[in-house]
Amino acid sequence: MSLSTVSMEEPSVHDQVYESLAEALIQGRFAPGKSVSLRTLAHQLGVSAMPVREAVRRLIAQKALELQPSNKRLRVPSLSENRLQQLMLARQWVEPELAYRAVAHITPDIIAQLKSDDAQLMAALAEGDVDGYMQANHAFHFHIYRLAEADLFLDMARSLWLQSGPFMRAVFGRLNAVQLPQDHHLELIAAFERGDAEAVRRHMSEDVHEGMELMMEALKSEAEVTLS
Amino acid sequence: MSLSTVSMEEPSVHDQVYESLAEALIQGRFAPGKSVSLRTLAHQLGVSAMPVREAVRRLIAQKALELQPSNKRLRVPSLSENRLQQLMLARQWVEPELAYRAVAHITPDIIAQLKSDDAQLMAALAEGDVDGYMQANHAFHFHIYRLAEADLFLDMARSLWLQSGPFMRAVFGRLNAVQLPQDHHLELIAAFERGDAEAVRRHMSEDVHEGMELMMEALKSEAEVTLS
DNA sequence: CTGTCAAAACTGTGATCACAAACTGTGACC
DNA sequence: GGTCACAGTTTGTGATCACAGTTTTGACAG
Known part of the structure; x- marks a missing residue:
């Protein structure tokens, strides 16, 4: 993590990761069907895997990402x-x-x-x-x-x-x-x-x-x- | 976890926890406004905190649970x-x-x-x-x-x-x-x-x-x- | 150059630890 | 008797590790 211990009211790392992923999805910066990975995202955002897991879990619940049932691998859903x-x-x-x-x-x-x-x-x-x-x-x-x-x-x-x-x-x-x-x-x-x-x-x-x-x-x- | 290593196609612990919490919520076994905690849930279900965190994150995304903004503490939302x-x-x-x-x-x-x-x-x-x-x-x-x-x-x-x-x-x-x-x-x-x-x-x-x-x-x- | 198969890298999952903030309850003091 | 302070506990959060699948890589044989 780049900035660590500021003092008060900062949004949690998990929220920052979520917002950042959500914005990317809404603006279409992820192509449908593209596969993503927790560690890659975590590394790109400069945080550990933990908050990314929670953000991704949240996005899966909103059907903005999906876990392929066969692989259990993460990807952007493609639309039928x-x-x-x-x-x-x-x-x-x-x-x-x-x-x-x-x-x-x-x-x-x-x-x-x-x-x-x-x-x-x-x-x-x-x-x-x-x-x-x-x-x-x-x-x-x-x-x-x-x-x-x-x-x-x-x-x-x-x-x-x-x-x-x-x-x-x-x-x-x-x-x-x-x-x-x-x-x-x-x-x-x-x-x-x-x-x-x-x-x-x-x-x-x-x-x-x-x-x-x-x-x-x-x-x-x-x-x-x-x-x- | 009670049963650990069965062989194939078992749903993940996270899914089991989610289903179990979701069922309890749908059947109204949690009162509105009731506060819950990760470790308590984890202990009750006999699993570690990790899968509970993900299940809870999922339920929060579905607005079936909420994180109080002041406390950051977990509870069942009460309806306005x-x-x-x-x-x-x-x-x-x-x-x-x-x-x-x-x-x-x-x-x-x-x-x-x-x-x-x-x-x-x-x-x-x-x-x-x-x-x-x-x-x-x-x-x-x-x-x-x-x-x-x-x-x-x-x-x-x-x-x-x-x-x-x-x-x-x-x-x-x-x-x-x-x-x-x-x-x-x-x-x-x-x-x-x-x-x-x-x-x-x-x-x-x-x-x-x-x-x-x-x-x-x-x-x-x-x-x-x-x-x- | 092509096909095969084992080693290496990468994946999601679960457990565990460390830490700071918030709550709890107990006791002292006015 | 009521209020405040302080210690102990519980809370959510983030990091790190271990592990079992899967995918990718790369070397070697044909």
Whole structure:
């Protein structure tokens, strides 16, 4: 471990490892099907195997990683069509609900934040920066969801993004910018400004639906996605 | 560990510990708010602390246990009204969907199994056997859900039951039998026999709704549930 | 160059130890 | 009698080791 004994309120090493792995997964820095190992991760992060084991166990529980039943070896799950459909339906249920509940707690600060997120997203899209796009899109959505004061739903959404992350990257990495209509984000912001909760719910549903539909088409067209 | 080196295909100690804790939680053998400790659990189960840590980490990820932020001490979460409402909505979304999908894979064997589960449930109810009721109700529902071939949804349902378990017990433990209308189970079985998927979805929704509504009323009436 | 098989490296799993923070209970003092 | 301090215990956390599978490597024979 690099820094050892600071004094108070530092998050545990296990949490740091978890956050770091979760971020990598959500941003799609791990390819579907890629195998990982505890000791390798531990060495890369500069910690012992112990906290990595716990973080990995947590990610397995969220189905963001999996233990192959034959090998007992660790890897990033690859998506089947069935699995992606479930992800799509679950996201389409929980995320509009979170957005709906967020309306009551919206503030001008948050609006400004969302506009900034969307600007970053558009910029990244314009220059083909997939990393930047993934990061900005995640920020936009979860800056909204965090307002809902529904920690259980928030956790469900987080788990669903962890599962879709590797695959989103794999799909969006090969799309050119024009195929991604971003109107929904602007419509969402406008609906938030009007305080129109029903419109927020509807636009969020459409936004999630379109994104997942794109992934579904990509999955169908190639039978299996395994890159890198 | 009691039995050490059997030969092949035995589930890992970690899995055994997890299953054992999960079962206890679903059946409500842990009271909401109860604090538990790794070493105590490990000693009770006759294993070392290591596999317990991983099982507990997994349960924390499923929000079936929680780490108090102040103490960093382990306990069974107690339900707020907000939290219960989220549980209710999530269960009302995912469980009818699972039941709906199960219809396509129903067999006479399963029908017989469901009738047996329901009979056990009614018997337990008649003699005020809360343990038996909890167990039979869980069996009934998950014998259905397992058919859906939707492992992601199944996992979500499992997590939601883990979270509601301790509280269900706390509520049902003080109800007398007549307050629990069980018609829904019979209607469900009938709908399965007819292959009427829409009816299955509707009856499952009503069954979940009524159960959770009961819990909601109980929660509102006592402000806070902490027993044992 | 190719196929085979044993040695070496790597994997997840479980146990054990060390440590600091938090809790427990007991006794002294005002 | 109530409050505070201090010692002893219990807690979660991280590191390290041992072990049994599995995979990879590498040398040697054909």
